[in-house]
Amino acid sequence: MKRIAVIGAGIAGLTCAYELSEAGYEVVVFESRAQVGGRMSSRTTNEFIFDLGADHLCNLYEEMKGYCAKFHIEWEPMRFLRYGVFREGEIRSMQDVIGPLSKARLALQQVLTRNVGDFFNLSELANHDSGDAYSFMRRRAGKEVADYLVDAFTSTYQFHRADEISVGALMGVMKSIQRDQKKWDLHRTKGGMQALPNAFAERLDVRLNHHVQEVVTGTHVTVDGELFNGAVLASPATVTKQLYKNPSTEQREILDAARYATTISVALKIDRENLPDTAIVWVPFVESEKISGYVNEAMKGEEVIHDGKSLVCTWLHEGFAKTLMNQPDKDVFSQVKQEFVRVCPWVNDVSEVESFDLERWPEAMPKFYPGSLKRVNTYLDGPGQGAQNVFLCGDYLNSPWTEGALRCGQRVAQQVIEKLPA
Ligand SMILES: Cc1cc2nc3c(=O)[nH]c(=O)nc-3n(C[C@H](O)[C@H](O)[C@H](O)COP(=O)(O)OP(=O)(O)OC[C@H]3O[C@@H](n4cnc5c(N)ncnc54)[C@H](O)[C@@H]3O)c2cc1C
Known part of the structure; x- marks a missing residue:
């Protein structure tokens, strides 16, 4: 053997x-x-489950779903799915965050994008690896789309800017969003x-x-x-x-x-009744150079709600994360909470946000x-x-x-x- x-x-x-x-x-x-x-x-403290890194899954994860079924792990949908993008002090829907001209240019670009290959195996997209996603979309669909959708998507999910991701990866995601729509609905594994x-x-x-x-x-x-x-x-x-x-x-x-992007995943505890049924908010770099996005963990249901409180997980842009990497937890919480209150209209004041837990990721995402x-x-x-x-x-x-x-x-x-x- x-x-x-x-x-x-x-x-x-x-x-x-x-x-x-x-x-x-x-x-x-x-x-x-x-x-x-x-x-x-994940780390469980006082019954709250904090997913330290990866936070959510979706029905495109066919191989993962197969193992979950084999091992009798429940694959459950999130309680709500709405996405938001932070712009000029408010959270807007994906549809409303860009103007009509940008929308038309984006739609045209989506039609022109050929069926490229599987996003989960970027080797299939190597033929399209010919430039960066930000410049590509800025040229084709304009600055508004590049800043509020492409750069915001990259910052939220990769923690770095879209000028550092290959256009091949962007095309894989764009085509999949268009082709597989419902399969992007978020899920989690119970526990x-x-x-x-x-x-x-x-x-x-x-x-x-x-x-x-x-x-x-x-x-x-x-x-x-x-x-x-x-x-x-x-x-x-x-x-x-x-x-x-x-x-x-x-x-x-x-x-x-x-190469890797760095981030810190910072979990904050907030009254559930202050949290609307919006699952994820992207925070474009042009709006905040500190927080790249946040996730309303209440979408995961009872397992993450206790005594009327729930968690919100914030992720940081790599530059800000690097400045905090070696600072004590209390300073990280303090700086993140200050910025969070600015980019999250769900809370009015830092006193409404409790520090819960955090995890530093020097190698959070490959670039x-x-x-x-x-x-x-x-x-x-x-x-x-x-x-x-x-x-x-x-x-x-x-x-x-x-x-x-x-x-x-x-x-x-x-x-x-x-x-x-x-
Ligand atoms: C904050 C954050 C949010 C994310 N959100 C999502 C999401 O919502 N959905 C999603 O699908 N993906 C998400 N991801 C990405 C996803 O988590 C990773 O792509 C994936 O988990 C990487 O798996 P891996 O096995 O390649 O690497 P890793 O998970 O990093 O595994 C490497 C392992 O090696 C161990 N190790 C390191 N050095 C040594 C050593 N010397 N000896 C022995 N062991 C060692 C480490 O401890 C680790 O367990 C997120 C990542 C982060 C950081």
Whole structure:
């Protein structure tokens, strides 16, 4: 039986480990934290579930839904779905945030966008990786659309500006929104984001609190002195770069090329009766250089509402997040609350907002910057992936969000099976 080490129990590593173990491999998963899930996990304090990273899922997540059904995890719709965009002191609907001319130009652009490829596998969009999304949309649909929709979308979900994301990624999202409309309706796993990672972990040999220091290849792959036939490195690229001591040229190049946006997820407690049934508010950078968006957790129902209170999760633009990264929690809360009151008309005063919990994410989201889609695609098709029996894995490999990372885990498991038959 072949022994495979998986470094990192995020959703990519766990999925890969599960598929390998089902295929008959002896798999050991190493995880530096005290719990599995990485950027897909939750912390429960006084009965409130705080989803630390990924906050919501949707029906486009077909592979994830499949595992949830298999493990009897309830996949439930959010109680309400309305989106808003903050503009000039108020929250407007997506339709009303731009004027009629911008709307017409956007509609035309949507019609002109061909059926491109799957957003969760950006390698399929590598042919469209020819510039940045902001310039592209500004040219085609004007500044208002670029600022209030494209840049706002990128800031809310990627925490960085749209001039740093490839037009290929934008086209994938735009086409999917148009084609799959209802499938974008938000869902969650009952019990919080932790439910699926926990279900995988129950079926695997996971070593928690083991921060891997060193992976070295020779006749075998050695992980902190322990021998394996192969290894899947499913930690963020910045970490993998440190711990993998002798990568091949292609592996080193792709790790060097990965970039991430930073954010802090800050959970605030607010009276439920002050919160309207609006699920998510995008805050465009032209309106705030600090908060990029916030999520009304009351959409998740009873599990997140207690004693008449609910949580609102705020995410920060990368520049602001970096300035707060090393500050004490109380200072982070104080600065975020001050700005939150300015961009959230649901509250009048800082005294209506309680600090609840926060999580710092130095590597929150990979930047799928112009040129990176092609570069990663070339790497994945070349001799680098699996060189020395080491396989890279994770969302930074053209695999956005939890569903992208999960599918990356599935693909990497397949690559291991082909290269190192059980
Ligand atoms: C604030 C935020 C909001 C988000 N919102 C959404 C959302 O609403 N919907 C959505 O689908 N996606 C969302 N995402 C994106 C999604 O969470 C990620 O794309 C996905 O979870 C990445 O999974 P991964 O397995 O590639 O990486 P990770 O989850 O980062 O997994 C890597 C794992 O490696 C471990 N590790 C690191 N170093 C070592 C070491 N030396 N030894 C052992 N283990 C190590 C880490 O602890 C971690 O568990 C969000 C992300 C953030 C940060």
